[in-house]
Amino acid sequence: MPDTAIAEAPAKAATGGNILQVRNLEAWYGESHILHGINFDVNAGEVVTLLGRNGAGKTTTLKSIMGIIGKRAGSVKFNNQEIIRATSDKIARMGIAFCPEERGIFASLDVRENLMLPPVVREGGLPLDQIFDLFPNLKERLNSQGTKLSGGEQQMLAIARILRTGASFLMLDEPTEGLAPVIIQQIGHTIARLKREGFTILLVEQNFRFASTVADRYYVVEHGKIIDGFSNSELAANMDKLHAYLGV
Amino acid sequence: MQALYAQLLVGLINGSFYALLSLGLAVIFGMLNIINFAHGALYMMGAFVAYFLLNLGGINYWWALLLAPIIVGIFGMILERTMLQWLTGLDHLYGLLLTFGIALIVQGVFQNYFGSSGLPYAIPDQLKGGMNLGFMFLPIYRGWVVVFSLVVCLATWYLIEKTQLGAYLRAATENPTLVRAFGINVPRMITLTYGLGVGLAALAGVLSAPINQVRPLMGADLIIVVFAVVVIGGMGSIMGSIITGFALGVIEGLTKYFYPEASNTVVFVLMVLVLLVKPTGLTGRAA
Amino acid sequence: MADEFILETEGLTKEFAGFFAVRDVALKVRRGSIHALIGPNGAGKTTCFNLLTKFLKPSAGKILYKGQDITAMAPADVARMGLVRSFQISAVFPHLTALENVRVALQRQHGSSFDFWRSKSVLNRFNDRARELLNDVGLSEFANTPAVEMPYGRKRALEIATTLALDPEMMLLDEPMAGMGHEDIDKIAALIKRISAKYTILMVEHNLSVVANLSDIITVLTRGQVLAQGHYSELTKDERVKEAYLGAGHA
C-alpha cells in the first residue's frame, strides 16, 4: 500500500479545509538521512498527534516543517503555499509556532522577557491574564531568570510563550514531558480549548494516555516514515497494532 | 589635594574611552559570542576615516562623528557577512583568532600605506582651548569627550537591556535557531549588532583622533586593556563594562599619580583580584 | 537509628533571594528501600537533590548520611561516601565509549587516577567489571559505541551503569524515565527494581505507573514543604495530594 493512500484516507473524515500538506518530506542531519519521505495532512481546527518510538523521527519532522533542519527535500504546503525553501523566520511569520522538546528557555532573559519574546505575528493570540490562569506558577516567578525555573515550569513557559503570538498553527513537541499529572490535565484542557478557539495543533507525544484525551487523529512514525494513521474513533480497533508499534 | 582632583578628573576622561570601547566589545561578545580582537583595529579605522573625511573630503569633525561610525560599521557588517557568520555556534577561540587575523590584516594594510608614526588631526575649533577649574586646566575637548561618551554609553545600555530589540539580541545569543523560528530574522539582526559594536569602536576612534596620534597601531595595545575591562565588568554585561570602564580610568589615574610605573599593570592586578573574589566578573552572569 | 535510616534531613531549607524553594524538610530514607519524591512542578524536588548531593548549599538545616553530618561537605566527597546522583538531563561523557564511561567511574575507587606516568593500559583490568555492569543494564552490544551515538534511553541506562560502578550505597535518580519510550521505561524500571536489592534508592519521577510499581514509600512535596508521606495506595486517597499533584481525574 503506497504511503499517500494511508495518509489521505483518514484525512477525509476530518473537519475544515486542509491547512498543512506534507509530501515526500526527507531530511538529513549532516550525512545521516533521517526522514525518508513523510506524507501526511493536517486540517484546519484539528489536533493531530504523531506517535512513535524514541528516535523514530517525530521531532525531526516538526523541525523540518519549521525550516530548522539543515538539509531537507520534498514538499510542505501551508495554506497551499510551498514553504520547503523558506527560512524559519518567514515560516513563523506565516503563522506556525513551534514549542521545542528541549524547551529552549533563555537563561539571560527573565521569565517575563521569555514570555514576551516571540513577536506577535497576527491578531488573536491569548492575552496575558488568560495565560496566567493556565499557568499560575509563571505569574509567581515572573521576575526570575528563565533557567532558574524548575523543569516543569520551564515547560509551561515554553508553551505559554507561543500562545501569545497569534499563530494559529501550533506544533508542540512532547509538551507533557516532566510535568506533574495535575499540570498535564491542565494542558489537556488548554489544548481542547485552543482547538475550540480555532487553533490547529500538531502534537508529538510519548504519553499515549494523554494524547488519546486530546487528539482527533494519529499518525505513527517509524524509521523516518509514516507507517500508519487512524482517527480517534478508530482507536479502539487499532489498539493492538499500536501496542506493537510503540512497544507499550 | 588639588592635584588629586585633577588626577581624578583626568582619569574619568580616560575612563570614557575605556567605557566606549569596552561597551562595543561587550555588545559584540554578549550578542554574538565573539571576542572581537579586531576591535582595536576598527577603533583605529574610525580615527583614520575621520582623518580622510577631513583631509580628502573637507568634512569636519562633527560630521565625522556621525559618518565614521557608519562607514566603519558598514565595513564591520561586511566582515560579519563574509566571515564571522560562519563561526556561529563554534567555540570562542575561533572568533578570537579570526578577528585577530583581521586585525593583523587591517593594521598591516594601514601601516603599509600610512607608515607607523601617524597623522595629525586637530581639535575642532569649537572645542579648542580650556577652562581653568581652579585645581586644574581642563581642555574643553576633554570635557566634551566625557559628557558625550557617557550619553552614548547610557543610550546603548538602554537599547540593549530595556527594549524588545535587546531581548531578541540576548535570546539570539543563546539559541539563534529558536529565535529565528519565532519569526525574527536573526542573521540580519546579528549583522546589524556587529555593525553597532564596531560603530561604537569607530566612534571612540573619532573621539580620540584629536587627542592621540592617528596611528595604525593605536588600537593594538589598547585592546588588551579593554578586554580586561570587559572581563572585570563581567563578560557581556553592558552596565558592567560601562562602570568598570570609567572606574578603571579613575583607578589608573590615581596610580599614575602615586606609583606611575604600575599604571599599565594596575588593570591586571585588578582583574586578578576581582576574578578571585567574583569568578564571573563584577556583574557577570553565571557561565 | 542510624542503621535503619541511611539518610536523614532536619529542617532542610533553601532560599533563593527571598523565595523558599525548599522549606524545613525532614526526610528519612530507610536503608534498602525505594523512596520516591513526587510533587508538582517547582515543588523543590530537584533542589532537594542538589542540596543532598551538595551541588547547592543549604540555607539552613542539617543532612545526616549514615549517621554522619555531611552538611558542609564538598560534592565530590559526598560521592566518595557512596551517595551518588543522576541528573534530570542525562549526563554521560559523550565522546567516550560506553565502556570508557563506566571505566572512568571504576577507576576513581582504585586510586590510580592521578598517575600520569603510567600507561592507561593499566585500566584494562577494569574491563571485565565494566562489561559486567554494561551487561546488567542491557548495553553489552554498545560497549564500544561512543556515548553520543547512543539512543536517548540507552544513555540513561549508561548513566545508571556508571553510577553503579561506584558501588554506591545510595543512589539519587532524578526523573530517570523522562523522555523515554515505553519499551525503555519498562527496561529501566526492571533494572531499578533489580538493583534496589543492593542499594537504597531515592528518586524523583512524574510517571505515576512507575512510581506506583516501584516505590516502597512516597514523599509528596509541594511549595518546598512535605505535604504527605505514605504508600501509593494511601496517597491516592489523600484529597490534598489529589488536588496538588494527581489532579481531579485520578481515582
Added chain:
Amino acid sequence: MTTLTDDTLPTTPRAMRDEMTVFVVMALLLAAVPFTGVYPFFVMQALCFALLACAFNLLIGYGGLLSFGHAMFLGTAGYCSAHALKVWGLPPELGILVGVAAAFALSIVTGYISIRRQGIYFSMITLALSQLLYFIYLQAPFTHGEDGIQGIPQGHMFGVLDLSKPTVLYYVVLAGFLAGFLLIFRIINSPFGEVLKSIRENEQRAISLGYRTDHYKFLAFVLSGTLAGFAGSLKVFVAQNASLTDVHWTMSGEVVLMTLVGGLGTIFGPVVGAFVIIAMQQYLASFGQWVTVIQGSIFVICVLTFRRGVIGEIAHYFRRSL
C-alpha cells in the same frame, strides 16, 4: 567549550599503534635533519616552540582549559636559565633544571589562582597573570629590561657535550623535545589522562562520580606549565638570549595559533603548527611590510576553511586519531 574538540575520536588500541608509527617516523626525520642541509637553527627553534605548543595543547586539547598566558612559563624558565648560566655560571644541565624548577613553582602559584575560574574567565585570568609578570620582568634588574639577557654561554652539557657546536646542540635539543613529547603522549594516555578527558567532556558528571575535578585540572596545569618551562630553557641555548618577547601576550597568542593551525587536541598537530608558524616568520621576513598582512590572511583562511588544523583535517579524513 565542547565544540573545540568535538571531533576527537576515542582512542582505540589501533589509534595508539598509528600514533606510535607516526612518532617513530617523525623522530627519524628529525634525527636526519643535520644530514640534509636544512638549516639546523631553524629546526631547533621550531622544536622549542613545538614543545611549548604540545604542552599548551595538553591543557586545552585534553583538559579543555584555554590558557592565554602560557608565555609566562616559557619566559620565566628562559630568564631563570639564562641568569643561572650567565651570572651564576652553572653548567647547562643545571641551568635547565633551574629554569624548569622556576616554571614549576610559577605554575603552582598561578594554577592555584586560576584553576577555579571557568571558560573565558580562566583564559583571562591567565592572561592577566602573564601580563603582571611581563611588567615585573620589564622592571626587574636581572632581566635587563627591554635589552634582555644577551650573549648567554652555551657551555658543555654534562661536561662533555659542547653545545656551541651546532650539531651537538641540535641533538641535545632534539632529545629534549622528544623526551618532552613522549611524556605528554604518556600523560594523555594515562589513567590520569582518561580522567582529564572525562572532566573536559562533562565536569558536573565527573564531580558527581566523586572526582575532585579542580585537583586534576591543577595537576594538568602544573604539568603543562612545567613542560612549557622546559621548552623555554631549551630555547635559551638556541637563541642565546632571553628577552621580553618570550613573556609578552603576543607570544601566548602565537602558541594558541600554532596549536590551532596544526590541530587542537591532536597529538602531532602542535608540532606541525609550530613548524608552519616559525617557517612563516622566517621565510616571510623578506616580504617586509606585508608580513603581518600575510600572517593575518593565513589565520583567517585557517579559521574559515580548515578549522581542525592540518593534522586534524588529515586525521578526520582518515578517521584516525593522530
Added chain:
Amino acid sequence: QDKTVKIGALSDQSGLYADLGGPGSTLAAQMAVEDSGLAAKGWKIDIISGDHQNKPDIGTAIARQWFDVDKVDVIVDVPNSGVALAVNNVIKEKNGVYINSGAATSDLTNAQCSPNTVHWTYDTYMLAHTTGQALVKAGGDSWFFLTADYAFGAALERDTTAVVTANGGKIVGGVKHPLNTPDFSSFLLQAQASKAKIIGLANAGGDTTNTIKQAAEFGIVKGGQKLAALLLFLTDVKAIGLETAQGLNFTETFYWDMDDKTRAFSKRFSGKMKNSAPPTMVQAGVYAGVRHYLKALEALGGNPHDGVKVVEKMKSMPTEDDLFGKGEIQPNGRTIHNAYLFEVKKPSESKGPWDFYKLVGTVAGDQAFTPLSESKCALLKK
C-alpha cells in the same frame, strides 16, 4: 681577491620604527651600493632585507641564518636597542660586520662594544648631551623629566641630568611612565605643577608624539614651559604636524635640507620612496655607513670575509660623505660627526611638505659624543 659582497638590511619593516628605518633603510643601502660605482669595477654586491619585528629572538635568528646560509658579510641598520644588542653578539660570534644606524643605545660602543661593530648616526649620550647643554645655556635651568620606564629612557634621563647639573641647571622632578602609554595627561599635569622651565621627554616614538600633542592641548607651551624632545625624528614631526610641534627643540645628526649635497641626495632618495619622504637621519646613516664600508673593502682590494679585519680598516680611514661630512670612527666603533640642534618651524615658515627644521646650533662631533676617556669599552684597554 674575492669581489662579492652581501649586505643584509635588518630593520623593523612593519612596526614602530618602520618609517624611520624600514624599507627606506634598504633603499639607502641600495643607493650607497650604486653610488660606490664598484659594480663597474667588477664587484658583485647583493642586498637582502629582513624584518626583525622588534623581537630580539627573531632578529638573532635572521642574523644567524644570514651568516650561516646566505653568507651575508655585513648587517646594517637594526633599530631597537634590544634587538641591536642581541644581534651584536651574533655578529661578533660569526665575525661579520655590523654597521648600526637605527639603535639609540650607547652600550653598543661602550660596555658591550665589539671589534665587529660600527655605530653610526646617533646614540643616547649624544642626544642628551647636545640638547641638554644647549637648552641650559639658553636659560632653561630647571628641568622636569617625563621618562619612558625602561632602560633606554633611564639612560637618556641619566645622561641629560648629568649635563644639566654640570652646566649649573637643576632637576626639579620627574615621572616615569610605562612604555606605550596612550594618555599622558596625568603626567603632564604633574609636569605643569612642577613649574620647571624645561620638560624633558626621555621617551621615543609614539610616546613622544603623544606627549607633545597632549602638552599642546593642556596649554603647557603657552603657559611658558618648554618641551625638549630628547629623541625625535623627522617622521615624528610630520606625524605631529607643525601646528602642534612648532618651537620644539631637539638634536639630530642629519637633516635633508642642510646644503646642496644633502638636498641632491634627498631628492634622489624621495623620488624612490613610496610616499616621497626624504631620508631620516637613520636612513642617511645607513647610506653613509655602507659607503664607508665599501670604501674600506675597495682599499683592501677585495672582500676578505673577515669582520674584524674590515672594521679595523674602516676605523683606520677617516669618514667623509655628502650627508654627514667629515668624521672618523673611534676605536670603540663610534662614528664621530657633527650634531645639530634644531627647532621646529612655525607653520607659516614652512615652505614645503617636509620643510620642518630651523638650525639653531651645531656641536662638533668630539664635543657631542662620549669622550673616549669615559668609555668603558674593552677594546680601548689594549
